[in-house]
Amino acid sequence: MSKVGFIGLGIMGGPMAANLVAAGHEVTGYNRSQAKIDQLVAKGGKAASTVAEAVRDAEVIFTMLPDSPDVEAVVLGEDGVLAHAREGALLVDCSTIRPDVSRRVAEAAAEKGVRALDAPVSGGEPKAIDGTLSIMVGGEESTFAAARDVLGAVGTTVVHVGPAGAGQTVKAANQLIVAGNIGLLAEALVFLEAHGVDTEAGLKVLGGGLAGSTVLDAKGDKMRNREFGPGFRIELHHKDMGIVQAAAREAGLTIPLGALVGQLVAAANAQGDGKLDHSGLFRQIANLNGRD
Template sequence: MSKVGFIGLGIMGGPMAANLVKAGHEVIGHNRSRAKVDKLVADGGRAAASVAEAVRDAEVVFTMLPDSPDVEAVVLGEDGVLANAAPGTLLIDCSTIRPDVSRRVAEAAAEKGVRALDAPVSGGEPGAIGGTLSIMVGGEAEDFAAAQDVLGAVGSTIVHVGPSGAGQTVKAANQLIVAGNIGLVAEALVFLEAHGVDTEAGLRVLAGGLAGSAVLDAKGGKMREREFAPGFRLELHHKDMGIVQAAAREAGLSIPLGSLVSQLVAAAVAQGDGGLDHSGLLRQIAQLNGRD
């Protein structure tokens, strides 16, 4: 079993760290808010008062942070991960950030003798709690092999997708598909409601056919009930769609459907819905149609 430092114990990171504890790893966690650290301690982990304390004796370090600047500050900062990690430490960043930042982190890590993987995840809070996340991993093949034990404690679909930054590129594609799917489920639901159809029955039969999807299964019922407690906040999906747009421009690509849903997500955030679950995009679609 490994000594694991875990930095970022939010909606996703907290359950992931707890699953590492359940798998028998020694986990020491750090988070900006103390309550999240206390929850990990209650789950059997240990508390770290700083990034340095979480990293210093760890064989593996996980980071699960909101955005690219957060990862840069925590990993590359003066008293950050690389300043305190021993050579040979395995750094696994599960945040969703720009691919170019992941590549820069990997280069800086290599200079310190630290092995870096970008390993963003999909599956939301239920997947984090259940240890069933899909994990798309970029980095060296031998480092991916070394990470199998710890990644297996938090995910069930774990795939090496290429060199550093490739994991983030696949995650961007994931977020593009999820946002588009949520937008279309929202439009379908508003369409059914406008025609007076029993939406519970309608979504159930749609889920059983070619229109079925993980998004429809996970979000359809909550969208029907207008229940938008955050599992993954719209403001974070807005950030992710910015990553998609920037990466598409870098590659000289046109993504017309992605651009449209990106604007819808941006409008929802601008109108104050950023703290809602990303299925709260339904509110924007409904508003466009004069419905609640």
């Protein structure tokens, strides 16, 4: 079992750190809010009052942070992870950030003798809690092999997808697909409601056919019941769609459907729905049709 430092104990990071504890690892956690640290301690983890304290003795360091600037500050900062990590440690960044930032982190880590992976995750809070996340991993093959067992404590689909930054590129594609599915599911539900269809029955039969998806299973009832408590917030998906658009431009690509759903997500965020679960995009689609 490994000594693990875990930085970022939010909706996703907290359950992931708890699953590492449950798997027998010695986990020391740090978060800006003390309450999140206390929750990890209650589940058998240890508390750190600084980033340095969390990572100094760690063999494996996880980061799960909101955005690229957060990762740059926490990992590359003067008093950050790389300033205190021991030589030979594994750095596993599970944040969803720009691929170029992940590549820069990997290069800086290598200069410090730290092995780095970008390992963004998909599955939302429910799969973070039950340890069945899908993890797309970028980095050296040997580093992935060294981290495979510890990643298995938080995910069941753990795939090496290429060199540094590749994990983030695959995650951008994931977020593109998810946003499109959420937008179309919202439109379909508004369509069913407008025609007076029993939406519970309608979504059940749709879920059993080619239209079925994980998004439909996870988000359909949230939309039907107008329950948009956050699992993955709209404001974060808005950030991710920005990553998608930037990466598409970098590759000289046009993504017309992605651009449209990106604008809908941006509108939902601008109109005050950013703290809602991304299934709350339904509200934007409903409002466009004069419904609620």
